[in-house]
Every structure is written in C-alpha cells, then in structure tokens.
Amino acid sequence: MSNQAPPSPHLDTDANTDTDSELPAAQDEVKTQEPRLWCDKGWTARVIKNDDDEGWAVAMYQDGQAEPALVGPWTMGRDKKNPKPLDANAFGTLVKTASEVIRRHEQQLHATLHKTLFVNLPAATIKVNLDIVPDEDDPYALLSAYDDMGEQLAQVKVAASFKLSRSSAEAWIENGYSKPR
Template sequence: MMAVEEASAIRESRLWHDNGWMARVIKNEDDDGWAVEMLMDGEPEPALVGPWTMGRDKKNPKPLDQTAFNTLIKTATEVLQRHAQQAHAALHKRLTVYALEREWDIRLDITPDEYEPYAILSALDALGEEVAQVRVRPDFRLTSTSASNWIKDDFRRPQRDED
C-alpha cells in the first residue's frame, strides 16, 4: 500500500499532491506576486488560498517543500473544521429559558432540503426528557421570547408558521 501512495505522490516546485491534498502555487491575479491554493481530493473548490513567498530572484515563487506542505495541510484542515462548526451552529440552535416556573432546554434543528426545507422545534425539561416537538419553518427565529411564548402556549405550533 505504501508503495502505491509513494508512486502517486507528486512533489514538484509548484505542485505537491499527497495524503489527499494538493498544493498548487499560482500567479496572484491581483498583483505581481504568487499565491498557493490547497485542494482536498474530490472537492471542486480550494479549502485555502493565500499569499506565497517569492523566491530569491524576486520573480519566481519559492518552491514547495515537505515542511510547507505539511503546514498548508494543517491550516487548510483547520479552515474546513471551522466552516463545519459554523455550518453546524447555523443549523442547530439551542438555548435555555425559564418559563412556567421551570427551566427548559429549547432546540431548533434546521433541515436545509433543496425543495422542502424545514425545522424541528423541541423542548426538553430539566431532566433532559423531550416534552414537545413541532415542525416549523426553517427561518423560524429562536429567541428567548419566541421560546417562552411557545412554552406558555402549551407547545402549540407557533402561529407564524401556520400556512
């Protein structure tokens, strides 16, 4: 297996491909400098694009090397992780409210379906037991006020979401 990976690896001055990643040094269209882009195998868009250092001749880019490639992989992986965390946070909201003399954990889980997006609004009691769940519009605004109103309305589907 290792011999196959070694054979498919590319290690050129402006192009490295190994471990599921490709680093490519490209001309920076905005100025006279160079940029590097990191593409994960199978992805259409680069995970990272950034400036690249000029070589000693101040005309050509500095060649890629193993250390730079490893650093670029680490940075691109961190960028993808942050994007995934932000996407998850945008689709899964959670807050705690105090209503009807009790504490409630309210969750809004959005399903961004291309044709019929929707969200599930749920309430959990202090023991973590789900006591209510309703389907709402994906643009439902989960706030302390909207959550408290939903609880006080016996967990009926919010009026705004009835079509």
C-alpha cells in the same frame, strides 16, 4: 500478456504477487512533490500565478473537492520572478492551516443551523432547540423541547426562517407546544 485476463485458477504466487498486489498499494501512496505541486495525505497544494498582482499564490485543495479550502499569498523565489518551491515543511503548514479553515467553517455552519436556549419556569428549566434542515427543495426546522432529565417534551416542524428567541420559546411553551404561526 493482457491486463484484462482473468486470474489463473491455480495458486501461482510468483506470477500474481509482483503485479496485482503492488498496484493497490502504489495507488494509495501516490505522492507528488514538485516545486509548484504537492499531493499527499488527501491534500493538494498548487502554486498559481496571482491574478491580482505580479506575485504568486498557493491554493490548497482537499481530495474530492472542486473549490480550494484555502488560497493565500506565496513567497517569491530568490530571482524575484518565480515562486519559491514547495517543500515538506511548507506543505505541512499549509495542510494544518487549511484543515483549521475547514474546521472553523464546519463550526460556523453548525452554529448557524443549531440554536439552543433555556427557559426557566417556576417548576423546571426547559431546553429549547432549533435545528435547521437545509434541504435544497424544502428547507425546514425542527423546534424541540426537553426537560431537566433530557426527555423530549415536544417537537414540531417549523419554517427554516423561524427565529428562536426567549420570547418565541416562552410563547411556544405557554401555548402547550402547539406549532407556532
């Protein structure tokens, strides 16, 4: 039988159930559990030779990513030549650690791209945001002001290199929210 044949127009549940319905489930649940390679739950752990010395390292890749999220030293086996084999506990710990590295990276990126400060005026407190848009061709930032109720007072497009400080925010407010130079 050819795998490329169209499905039969009649309901032949015995013929189609055993092959077609099991393929997607089998593909979704593919796990690799080898001594130097584990793949599961969107992650791949690969034990590799450490180029810096005679030891071993482990690299954690998130599915779809070309670069590892985490690379760290790996334990030598009892023979002191080969690496210790991966196991379920080690893999779980590596997934948790690599996930934390990614989360911290995302937090750091967010902190780099989004700045907020408050300017206290006699009549109100103004919240000023600077949101950098890291476009490859034309990076820019949006400078926004909000009142105490969260209503937007103004928004202007500025250079991605704009430095938000208390003095720059105060000057922007004093100039009636006109685009800073």
